[in-house]
Amino acid sequence: MSESETTTRAIQVPILTRVEGEGALHIRLRGNEIEQVQLKIYEPPRFFEALLRGKPMDDVADITSRICGICPIAYQMTSVRALENIQGIAVDPEVALLRRLMYCGEWIESHVLHIHLLHAPDFFDCDSAIELAKRFPDEVKRGLKLKQIGNRLLEVLGGRAIHPVNLAIGGYYRLPRSEELAALIADFEWGLQRSVDAAKWLGGLSFPEFDVPYEFVALSCPDRYAIETGVIASSEHTAIAVEDYERFFYEVHVPHSTALQARKKPNDSTYFVGPLARIHLNYHTLTPIAKQTAEAIGIAPPCRNPHKSILARAVETVFAFEEGLAILKSFTMPSRSRVPFKTRAGEGVSATEAPRGLIFHRYRVDSLGKVEFAKIVPPTSQNQAQIEADLRQLLPQLIACDDAKIALDCERLVRTYDPCISCSTHFLKLHITRT
Amino acid sequence: MHQLLNPFSQIAHHANVNPAASHPYRRSVIGIGSAHGQDAIGWRIVECLRRLGIVDVAYTLARNPLEIFDRCEEVDALHLVDACIGSDSGRLHRLQWPDERLVALRWTSTHGADIPGALQLATELGMLPASVTIWVIECEGDAAEDSWSHELRLGIEFAANQMGQELRG
Numbered sequence: 001m002s003e004s005e006t007t008t009r010a011i012q013v014p015i016l017t018r019v020e021g022e023g024a025l026h027i028r029l030r031g032n033e034i035e036q037v038q039l040k041i042y043e044p045p046r047f048f049e050a051l052l053r054g055k056p057m058d059d060v061a062d063i064t065s066r067i068c069g070i071c072p073i074a075y076q077m078t079s080v081r082a083l084e085n086i087q088g089i090a091v092d093p094e095v096a097l098l099r100r101l102m103y104c105g106e107w108i109e110s111h112v113l114h115i116h117l118l119h120a121p122d123f124f125d126c127d128s129a130i131e132l133a134k135r136f137p138d139e140v141k142r143g144l145k146l147k148q149i150g151n152r153l154l155e156v157l158g159g160r161a162i163h164p165v166n167l168a169i170g171g172y173y174r175l176p177r178s179e180e181l182a183a184l185i186a187d188f189e190w191g192l193q194r195s196v197d198a199a200k201w202l203g204g205l206s207f208p209e210f211d212v213p214y215e216f217v218a219l220s221c222p223d224r225y226a227i228e229t230g231v232i233a234s235s236e237h238t239a240i241a242v243e244d245y246e247r248f249f250y251e252v253h254v255p256h257s258t259a260l261q262a263r264k265k266p267n268d269s270t271y272f273v274g275p276l277a278r279i280h281l282n283y284h285t286l287t288p289i290a291k292q293t294a295e296a297i298g299i300a301p302p303c304r305n306p307h308k309s310i311l312a313r314a315v316e317t318v319f320a321f322e323e324g325l326a327i328l329k330s331f332t333m334p335s336r337s338r339v340p341f342k343t344r345a346g347e348g349v350s351a352t353e354a355p356r357g358l359i360f361h362r363y364r365v366d367s368l369g370k371v372e373f374a375k376i377v378p379p380t381s382q383n384q385a386q387i388e389a390d391l392r393q394l395l396p397q398l399i400a401c402d403d404a405k406i407a408l409d410c411e412r413l414v415r416t417y418d419p420c421i422s423c424s425t426h427f428l429k430l431h432i433t434r435t
Numbered sequence: 436m437h438q439l440l441n442p443f444s445q446i447a448h449h450a451n452v453n454p455a456a457s458h459p460y461r462r463s464v465i466g467i468g469s470a471h472g473q474d475a476i477g478w479r480i481v482e483c484l485r486r487l488g489i490v491d492v493a494y495t496l497a498r499n500p501l502e503i504f505d506r507c508e509e510v511d512a513l514h515l516v517d518a519c520i521g522s523d524s525g526r527l528h529r530l531q532w533p534d535e536r537l538v539a540l541r542w543t544s545t546h547g548a549d550i551p552g553a554l555q556l557a558t559e560l561g562m563l564p565a566s567v568t569i570w571v572i573e574c575e576g577d578a579a580e581d582s583w584s585h586e587l588r589l590g591i592e593f594a595a596n597q598m599g600q601e602l603r604g
Contacts, residue, residue: 113501117556130552133559141560144504151505163469163498 007031011403013411023419025410026256027391032399037391039384039414041259052374057083057169057343057365064361064376065163070113071420073106073154074354075376076167077228078361082350083169086365087341094334095171096228097327102157102167103227103352104324108150108191110355111275111313111320114418115202116143119310122412123205139201142194146317149187153324156180171338178333185328192321196293199314203297207307210413212390214304215269216277217382219353225285225319226278228352233281234271242351245360251381262382270386273357273379274417275312276303287326290319306390306416313355313418343369354379356418380419387417460493462602463510467497467517467550473574476518476591480570483595489602500553507557512566514598517550521573525590527597532567533558540571568601570594 013025028036048067052060060079065072077099084090091099116139117129126132133140156176158164166173219230220239231239232248240248249271251260264271279286279294280301286294294300299311347364357379364373391410398406466481468474478496485494495506500515507513520541530537537551550569557563572590574583 117501128552130556130559133556137560140556141562144560144562147501148505151502160496 008035009403011406011410013407016411016414023414025391025407025414027395027406027410029395029399032396034392034395034399037388037395038256039388039391041257041384049374049376052363052371055371057363057369057371060363060371060374061167061169062163062165067376067378070110071106071354071356072163073103073158073167074352074359074378075361076164077103078350078352078354078359079363080167080169081228081352082348082361082363083365085348085350086346086363087169087344088346089170089339089341091171091339092334092336094332095337095339097331098157098172098176098334099167100228101324101327101331102154102164104320104327105150105153105157107227107320107355108195108317108324109147109154110150110418111317112143112147112150112198114355115198115310115313115317116140116147118418119313119415120202122415123310139198142198146191146195146198149184149191150320152187153184156184168338170341171334171336173337175333175337181328181331185325188321188325188328192289192318192325195314195317195321196289199293199297199311199318202310202314205310207305208409209305210307210390210394211304212272212306212393214272214277214386215264216280217264217271217273218277218281218358219351220281221285223285225282225287225290225323226353230351230353232351232358235277235280242360243349245349245351245377246362249360249377249382251377257384259384260381261384262377263385270389271382272306272386273382274309275316275355275357276306276309277357278353279303279312279315286315287319287322289322290315293318306413309416309418343367347373356380356420357382378420380417383417383419387414387419460491461510462492462512462514463495463506464492464514464516464598464602465495465497465503465506467500467502467515469498472579473518473576475580476572476574476587477516479580479591480516480572480595480598483592484598484602487595487599489599492602500550503553503557504562507562507564507567510564512568513564514568514570514602515550516570516572516594516598518572518574520576522575523573524575524584525586525588525593526573527590527594528569528571528573529597530569530571532563532569534569537569570598 009029011027016023016025024040026038026040052063055063060083061076064075064079067075121129121132124132124135129140154164157166159166216235218233219226220233221230231241232245233239248265249262251262254261279299283301294315297311299308299315345365345367349362351358351360359379360377362375363371366372390413394413398409464481464484466477468477470478481494481496532554572594574587
């Protein structure tokens with residue numbers, strides 16, 4: 001065996017940049033063999049599921065929204081829907097539309113942030129959004145204005161853009177005023193046109209060749225692009241009800257990460273959630289301009305290149321503006337902000353589509369409405385194992401390269417997932433043995 | 436009982452993307468942080484300022500520096516308030532952008548954006564008003580608000596008074 005075949009190389013990216021939260025990459029190569037690939041999440045666990053125990057269920061939305069400052073609606077919406085399922089209530093149809101609108105706002109601000117400030121720099125060999133802004137000031141400025149519109153929508157419906165406070169079990173604490181919603185129409189019309197322009201700008205990018213036979217998983221509805229409700233669809237298997245999520249998906253601890261990783265039964269396989277999965281599974285329900293845009297920029301299914309996730313986010317931004325505009329123009333104010341209910345004990349689940357992918361919650365409450373049990377599975381947890389699998393697939397192409405190149409390309413691959421590391425460290429099981 | 440009796444108390448007026456709309460305030464004060472621990476310092480200062488009733492100022496409680504971009508256009512002056520880690524608890528720094536000393540301060544950040552990074556990006560895009568002032572209070576570490584030192588509380592009060600004097604002009 002030659003020396004090069006036995007030489008061990010350790011490639012480390014100690015701090016992943018332009019991702020939310022704190023994580024690292026550790027790769028060990030022996031010759032041409034990949035010995036170890038670890039996405040190391042070292043951000044401290046945050047114990048939200050334990051924190052929720054004993055809390056009144058009215059507080060759950062406020063608490064879970066603090067898991068993430070970029071996707072608080074995903075946590076709030078999923079939690080209130082699970083609690084509504086326990087209480088046996090359904091919000092009024094107009095309130096359901098307001099919630100769908102609210103989620104559009106979150107998709108806009110999250111996708112646009114990731115596209116322009118975190119991911120697009122990679123395609124222009126820029127180290128930061130500041131460098132990108134030097135070369136493309138109009139495009140970055142456009143992106144920030146698009147994000148601003150998303151934030152404003154969340155302020156109108158949620159009380160504030162970060163950790164909104166208005167979502168309640170049964171509806172909202174306060175309905176928006178008609179004039180507040182009407183004032184958003186002009187912004188959404190502008191945003192729809194500009195988001196199409198942004199997508200076309202991104203459609204001119206060059207993408208590394210990298211095709212992975214993912215199992216895509218996402219919520220799906222027959223008649224509209226699934227965000228806040230649906231069944232759990234898969235590119236490999238028949239769709240399942242949300243109630244059956246835990247029969248097919250589970251989380252495991254791995255020694256190198258404070259965040260859990262998800263697997264799929266029965267083969268402990270990895271799977272992919274997020275915009276690329278949604279586009280693949282729900283392309284037929286995209287709104288008309290979003291679908292035209294997808295075709296124009298080359299993201300129509302099948303697409304299994306994670307680097308093209310930036311195009312999927314761009315199309316979903318168009319969708320969010322188009323869908324949001326349609327809701328704003330046709331909206332009728334509901335007669336009440338909340339459905340009343342009598343508190344009862346029970347257990348219930350919910351799943352929605354966070355900007356980064358499928359998110360699942362389970363709660364159990366007692367007869368006084370206090371939380372006895374909480375389980376939260378964010379999208380980044382579900383994608384972690386797939387990220388490591390992708391890296392193992394990528395590395396053979398890079399083995400002959402120097403360590404800096406390997407580290408750079410691996411980090412760029414991680415960024416395609418828009419990982420939210422703070423979200424994924426929400427939980428750690430604690431076992432105490434006393435002797 | 437829901438934690439917040441008035442869920443909309445923190446909405447601030449700000450510029451509208453629609454160019455036909457006009458901005459009602461010429462100065463913007465943004466406190467960066469959250470409601471908890473040392474993160475609350477910036478917010479507490481802004482809340483003190485708001486009570487002073489100084490006219491023609493928009494107040495915002497922002498969660499992260501990226502919110503600067505939502506609040507900085509069509510104003511003549513921007514004031515940012517935040518905390519940083521330091522050994523001299525309660526000490527107030529008043530810095531005028533651009534100032535290299537900002538980079539040396541120990542910030543927390545999200546999505547890779549701290550105050551200097553957000554301001555650099557805003558500068559690159561020509562989005563900042565002519566006057567950008569950053570008010571920073573040193574604190575020694577993360578502590579719940581009821582554990583804040585006397586020096587830190589005095590520093591917060593001092594900062595609000597200093598900012599108030601400057602805003603009154």
